[in-house]
Amino acid sequence: MTLQKKKVWIDLDNSPHIPFFKPIIAQLEQRGYKVILTARDCFQTCELADLAGFRYQRIGRHYGKNMVLKLAGLIMRSLQMAPFVWREKPDLAVSHGSRSQHLISFLWRLPVVNILDYEHAKLMPLVNFVRIVVPDVIPAEAVRIASDRILKYPGIKEDVYVPDFSPDPTLLSELGIEKDKIVITIRPPATEAHYRSAESDVLFDKTIEFLAEKQDTYLVILPRNDSQKAWIANRWPRLCSNGKILFPKKAVNGLNLIWCSDLVISGGGTMNREAAALGVPVYSIFRGKTGAVDRYLAENGRLFLIESPDDVRNKIQVQRRQRSRDHRHTNAKALDTIVHGLVSILKAT
Numbered sequence: 001m002t003l004q005k006k007k008v009w010i011d012l013d014n015s016p017h018i019p020f021f022k023p024i025i026a027q028l029e030q031r032g033y034k035v036i037l038t039a040r041d042c043f044q045t046c047e048l049a050d051l052a053g054f055r056y057q058r059i060g061r062h063y064g065k066n067m068v069l070k071l072a073g074l075i076m077r078s079l080q081m082a083p084f085v086w087r088e089k090p091d092l093a094v095s096h097g098s099r100s101q102h103l104i105s106f107l108w109r110l111p112v113v114n115i116l117d118y119e120h121a122k123l124m125p126l127v128n129f130v131r132i133v134v135p136d137v138i139p140a141e142a143v144r145i146a147s148d149r150i151l152k153y154p155g156i157k158e159d160v161y162v163p164d165f166s167p168d169p170t171l172l173s174e175l176g177i178e179k180d181k182i183v184i185t186i187r188p189p190a191t192e193a194h195y196r197s198a199e200s201d202v203l204f205d206k207t208i209e210f211l212a213e214k215q216d217t218y219l220v221i222l223p224r225n226d227s228q229k230a231w232i233a234n235r236w237p238r239l240c241s242n243g244k245i246l247f248p249k250k251a252v253n254g255l256n257l258i259w260c261s262d263l264v265i266s267g268g269g270t271m272n273r274e275a276a277a278l279g280v281p282v283y284s285i286f287r288g289k290t291g292a293v294d295r296y297l298a299e300n301g302r303l304f305l306i307e308s309p310d311d312v313r314n315k316i317q318v319q320r321r322q323r324s325r326d327h328r329h330t331n332a333k334a335l336d337t338i339v340h341g342l343v344s345i346l347k348a349t
Contacts, residue, residue, distance in 0.1 A: 007090040009092065013097065036088050048251050060081075061073075074103065078101075081104045090110065092110070093111070093113070096157075097116060105127060113132075114127075114133070116132060117291070118291045118293070120289045131345060132149060132150050135154075136153060138291075152337075156297075162255065165256075167255075177246070183218050183260060185261040186220065188228055189201055200287045203287065203306055206312045222247075222257075254271065254274065258271065263318065264280055269291070273293065276297045282302075
């Protein structure tokens with residue numbers, strides 16, 4: 001098979017994968033590789049893929065927080081991928097931790113590149129991981145694979161796509177937010193994820209109660225699904241009815257919303273690190289195992305860890321910030337390192 005016809009299969013398993021893979025796809029296609037995409041219908045992944053102009057095949061969905069259903073959903077989605085893999089015959093499978101892709105790749109004997117930025121994520125056994133790709137702040141011994149199969153890139157995952165970001169301040173008017181108000185973007189904890197922490201749920205509740213007291217503020221909340229949105233609306237009906245809590249009516253560019261915000265509070269990793277990459281004050285209410293990337297950002301004053309209800313009132317500073325178009329913290333070498341690694345693997349297959 002000629003170089004130009006080699007296929008890279010990327011599975012978009014979650015919404016953060018859309019901006020992350022967009023520049024990687026563009027770089028691979030510029031080098032003559034064919035990139036084929038699948039996407040899971042959950043957490044606005046498909047909506048954001050449409051917004052990005054991706055051509056993809058929608059396969060599978062999210063099956064909720066029940067562990068038995070999660071396992072059944074994993075197996076079902078992998079089997080649903082089989083006709084796609086048989087038809088397209090990719091040379092390399094790439095994802096940011098897609099277990100469904102890993103399972104079908106094992107069955108199909110496909111080489112796999114797994115990109116991680118959280119060393120506590122569990123690797124599926126027996127899969128042919130030709131490379132595990134991680135930020136260089138994650139120690140090699142934290143990744144359970146032979147060291148010669150680990151590819152490290154400088155900076156953090158968000159450095160792959162943040163350098164190309166151009167802000168659009170008209171977003172605030174589209175959301176109905178008045179000028180001179182403090183904008184706080186909030187991502188609730190992942191209540192249906194396997195890493196769910198009851199502590200994160202408590203901190204989210206205390207955070208909303210604290211911010212409800214602040215004048216001239218908008219809380220732009222990005223629920224992970226409709227059931228979480230309904231729970232929040234039922235929990236704080238007055239804040240929703242008077243417009244203090246806002247839910248975007250459609251999928252929005254996450255980076256742009258962060259840039260338009262004065263601070264960010266999130267129970268998940270990607271939005272926290274996107275804010276850190278953009279230089280926006282960010283507070284993490286994630287209470288799972290703290291990964292090396294978050295420790296690195298916290299030690300460098302780019303991320304504040306909220307670890308108790310007292311921290312909510314003592315650490316979170318609600319104030320306007322001076323917005324800048326300069327992404328001072330980004331590392332432009334991250335994208336080049338990952339793409340070069342993928343190209344090297346494709347040349348060797």
